[in-house]
Amino acid sequence: MRWKLGLTLASAFFAAQLQAKNGPIVTIESGKIQGAAETDASPIRIFRGIPFAIPPVGDLRWRAPQPVSGWSGIRPATEFGPRCMQQPLFSDMMFRSAVPSEDCLYLNIWTPAKLGRSPQARLPVLMYVYGGGFITGDSSEKRYDGAALARHGIVVVTINYRLGVFGFLAHPELTAESPHHSSGNYGLLDQVAALAWVKRNIAAFGGDPSHITIGGESAGSMSVSGLMASPLSRGDIAGAIGESGALMQKLTPPSRVEAEQKGAAFARTIGAPTLAALRTLSADTLLAAQGKAKDMPFYAVIDGYFLTESPSVTFSSGKAAHVPLLVGSNSQEASGTAVFGNGAPTVASYRAGLRRALGDKADEVFALYPARTDADVLPAATALASDDFLALPTWKWFDLQRRTGAPTYYYYFTRVRPRLVSDTSGNALPWGAVHSAEIEYALGNLDTNPLYAWTNDDRKVSATMSAYFSNFIKTGNPNGGTLPVWSNASLNPAKIRRQVIDVVTYGAAFHDQTRYEAAESLLYMH
Structure with missing residues (x-):
């Protein structure tokens, strides 16, 4: 019996050593994932490339993000997921993701909490949304790294969302097929899905699901103002940070009808007048067409679903998230x-x-x-x-x-x-x-x-x-x-x-x- 007990303890010891070497394992709603330590001496644990929705490809292109399917075994979470389709436009952006892809709905987490079967910590959470004019950006960018804030006792999440033509195309046929009779805000719906995922899963990383602050810069800041206004997300926010931008005044989104008209004209211009034809085009073809469409804005829309009215109306009537706001400009x-x-x-x-x-x-x-x-x-x-x-x-x-x-x-x-x-x-x-x-x-x-x-x-x-x-x-x-x-x-x-x-x-x-x-x-x- 003593021999068997010794063997069991030895096995547990070596299993713990293997886990420490290979990274922490956390169980989330879709299965187990294994992250990595920032360094051998650091208490920060990093989980990269976690899917929060299934790939929006094929027939799911220009649809609201769909829940992730579960997996068996342990999924590695040590590499950043692909960034969303985009053209290289901003030279000061330093991405750590390998490639752009339509399969891009991933998020990353930095946590200082001690992780186990049921972590006791309930730390405040920051979910940060990148900028880039809604046409470029990535959650892997070095400037958005979460380790520094995590060292202050915060669980930091950075998220991807669809960009450009993939994230913000409105079209009459898209509206007709939508159960919500809306189109155009797929990138913003990705953000809503990511926020909901964080609320459901962040406790496994030591975060407090009732204490989520959302933050962002430029297009990310505009997104934060939209998330505060949207009936889909405003109840899940404990605080908000906006750095240079809001969906107001000259940046107020157009109506769905106006956006649909421009989207239909764009589709005709590239020789794909129907939704079926648009979905058969390769991602590279669509991206190239986006680059040539100088007068076609890919931007947020008052679609009747994510945004039911101009955000300034929502805020002025007191319907937006009534939470602390830290905001400013340069x-x-x-x-x-x-x-x-x-x-x-x-x-x-x-x-x-x-x-x-x-x-x-x-x-x-x-x-x-x-x-x-x-x-x-x-x-x-x-x-x-x-x-x-x-x-x-x-x-x-x-x-x-x-x-x-x-x-x-x-x-x-x-x-x-x-x-x-x-x-x-x-x-x-x-x-x-x-x-x-x-x-x-x-x-x-x-x-x-x-x-x-x-x-x-x-x-x-x-x-x-x-x-x-x-x-x-x-x-x-x-x-x-x-x-x-x-x-x-x-x-x-x-x-x-x-x-x-x-x-x-x-x-x-x-x-x-x-x-x-x-x-x-x-x-x-x-």
Whole structure:
């Protein structure tokens, strides 16, 4: 008996050693998966390439995501799944997935919890949605790596969703076959499915299914605003983070009928006028056609299912998720050259650019973004271009949520990113913090991006911003420790403050609120 007991203990020991070597095993609704340790010394466990829906290929192309079929045995979860079909458009994106594919509905999890048969931890969860204009991006991108936030006691999830023509094609025949009489938002429905999957399964990774914060940047931020508004997802959210973008103002989605008309025209142009013909086309053929369709937007749609109305209406009526919101934008979301052109920034070139773009509204807009001297032109034109691109819609989202009384925090990121390591030109750095520059700082991932010559000041900014994000994910409030106090937005517009995030971080009166209100009325209220 003693011999048998010794053999049993030895077997258990070697089995444990084998599991430690090969990675942790977790049981989820569809079967067992085996992840990996970040390093031998790290408590972080990583599960990559977990399917949250079956591949949307063949007859499932342009259908809502379908539940995963179960598997027997142990499925490896050590490699990122394929990224969704896309053209290589953004050079600063560093993907770790091997290939693009229509078979792309996978997610990744970083957890600091001790995993076992029934993990006791119930840690806060962040589900992060990538940016890329709804036409590119991937959950494997280095900037979105979840290890840094996981080390702060957070379970981090990054998800894939269909892009471009595969994720956002509306068509009358697609609407007709839909049980919800909708089409066009397949990429957003992927996000809904991923959120639901996280809610059902995240406890196995030590996460709290009742404490899921959703976050994203650019198109990911727009997605977060949509998930807060959608009746399909707004009840599953504990908090939200939006970095530069919202489905509001000029970014308000078109109606389903308008999107269907454009989708049908696109299909006729590529010689596939019927849905059956479209589904016979190869993924590469469709991707090539997307690249040539310069006037065909692949974008969110007010489809009557994911979005039943304009998101601004949902927020203003108080129907959106009534949860804490941390949101903000960067000081150079767009370049001032978009206004005054490629020549020197002079008052004359600035006024000429305004007249070209705005006609008889040029003088009124100039009064909102004045430039008395040539030296004033670059900051004024940059502010105008940035507001028109993303800052105004982002502010609108903030303002509508603030008015509901939900805890709401606004940041203004001004840290100018250092030059590329390979840049020996000596050219001047951008005037402000360019679009997407905050991602590495906010997620604590400077070291994942070796392209830039990060300094100690950059690390200081990252420590501050990532601590704000971490606190917010945990408590719905970014404050804590020795961080500069960040005020919750007041219901009184005159008392609203925003947090300026840079080497010196501080709260400041939000004077741009008045300008935003005037610009909204002038530019978008027709």
